[in-house]
Amino acid sequence: MTSLDVPRADGTWDRLELRGPRDWPTTTIPFTTRVAFGAAHVVADPLGDNVPGAPAVVDWESTLAFRRHLFAHGLGVAEAMDTAQRGMGLDWATTQELIRRSAGQAAELGARIASGAGTDHLSPDVSSVDEVLAGYEQQLEFVESTGSQAIIMASRQLARVATGFDDYARVYDRLLRQAERPVILHWLGTAFDPALAGYWGSDDVDVATKNLLTVIADHADVVDGVKVSLLDADHEKALRAALPEGVRLYTGDDFNYPELIKGDGTHHSDALLGIFAAIAPAAGAALHALDDGDAAAYDSYLEPTLPLARHVFAAPTYYYKTGIAFLAWLSGHQPGFTMVGGLQSARSVVHLAETLRLADAAGLLPDPDLAAQRFGSLLATAGLTR
Template identity: 50%
Template sequence: MAEVLLPDADGTLTATRLAEPAALVTASSPPTSRAVYAAAHVVADPLRACVPAGLDQIDWDATLELRRRLWSLGLGVAESMDTAQRGMGLDWAGAKELALRTLAEARSCGGDVVVGIATDQIDSATTTLAQIRDAYLEQVDAIEGAGGAVVMMASRHLARAATGPDDYLRVYDAVLSHARNPVILHWLGTDFDPALAGYWGFDEPKAAMRSVIELIAAHPDTVRGIKVSLLDPALEVQLREQVPAPSRVFTGDDYNYADLIAGDGTRHSEALLGAFAAIPRFASAAFARLDRGDVDGFRAILDPTVPLSRLVFTAPTQYYKVGVAWLTYLDGGQDHFRMIAGFETGRSLLHLAELVRTAGQLGLFTDPDRAAARAGGYFAAQGIG
């Protein structure tokens, strides 16, 4: 059994054993019981990962290989989302290039992709609703023109410019009326992005539900569903009970996804999660069970992953991408632990050590010896051990 010395809060080092890889029977075909997307991260070029933006910070071969891995496990890819550091190191130019490359790669291997669109090409902090609308439309056209379907991400510009719910409905109505392919809306909470406070024109998310449902009902042929990332499972359950068919709720709740996806026997959530980029083998194996109607088997595989996901997404939640990249590095999915714009500095060494402990107990690492060597080597390079 592989062993690694990890730092504790008091500065001492404790030997931690990493379990053998979990015995999982994965699938290679997309799940039939649920729509499933993993929001994939971006692998940086370690020699150039430094300043925000800049396409030369991305290792394109390694980034696309991560997407091929997800497709090989039957998972769809949610591209150019916040997991890919959208708005936190990756600007619209980078997100567009990433999306176009991923869409082209998906066509070559039959992978499923949805692509995030936003308003991040706007430079000014002060913008009009018309500018925000036009920014969304530019991005819709770019992705649909390449054969893609979009996730309409929440806009920081709209959160600043809107004076009430009618302003949100006006912008969203224009974009949904323009889109040619079904769109997934995205309701992102302040745990993920504090700049989105008051989204939809209401301080409390529960108060915004009626406005959201009204918007979806007005576009039954365009809105495929809505991704909900509020970390409030009761609100998500309430929303999915009221969302008009055929639209569906896609959970983005990285704290409670097992319960929400399993459902209550009547309704369930689909999946669009950053967590699945960190645990793709577990997700693939769990949905293979669910496709056979084995809910208990699904829960037996996925429930034990929730504590790891909650640790990855612990506050400040927007730094969860660090955990995704760290675990991917330890498991051999990339050759280094550097992120675009130096984003890896957003988590402490103690946090990284706890991720190793928790993932190691789960049997996440397909090669525990490699994971131990990489973790030990990284901490040693920081003067630990």
């Protein structure tokens, strides 16, 4: 058994015995009772000048290989979302290349992909709703031109310039009338992006929810679903029960996803989750168990991943991307622990040590020797040796 010493915040050390991976069942049969996307990160080129404020330089081979890893476990890929550092280091030029390459690969493999269309290419200080709408239209047209389904992301610029729900209604009405195929709407909460306060025209979540439902009801034929990332399970359950028939609730709740996807016997959530990128073997096995009607197996696969997810997405939640990239590195999916914008520095070594512990407890480290060697090198770089 592989073992290593890991630090704690109080200055003490633990001897950790890595147990290695679970024997995850795999199958290429698509899921039948749920739709599930893993929101994928991008792998930075270690030779690129990926410093804060610089254009992103991507390791394309590793980035696309990671998407094949998600496809191999039955998941669709949610491309160019906040997990891929939209608004936190991934510029629009690189985003277009990412969507183009990933959509092409998905088409070759017959896999499902949906990609984010937003307004992050615009200046932060745009002054009118019309400018925001034009920016949205540009990105929506590009995403759909690649063959990918579109996810209409929440817009920081719209949140800043909108004076009320009427502005949101006008923007989304125009976009949904132009969409060539059903889209996914995205409601990203302030835990993930504080600049999105007051989205859908109100700081009152109940009022905002009513406004969102109005938009969906007016365009239910072109709304595949809505991804909700508010980290509030009770709110999500009420919202999904109020959706028009045929409109999905894609959970973005990385704190409560097992119970929300499992459902209550009447309603359930589908999934579009950043944590699924880190737990793909467990997610795939659990969803296939659910298809088979085996709730006990579903629980046994997914519940052990929940402590890991809650730790990776701990406040400040928007730095969860660092944990996703760290786990990909430990698992051998990328050559180094570097991120565009230098975001690998956003979590402490002690935080990452706990991430390692919890990933191992969930049986998600495919090669314990590699994980131990790589984490040991990170400790040495940080000046932590025994």
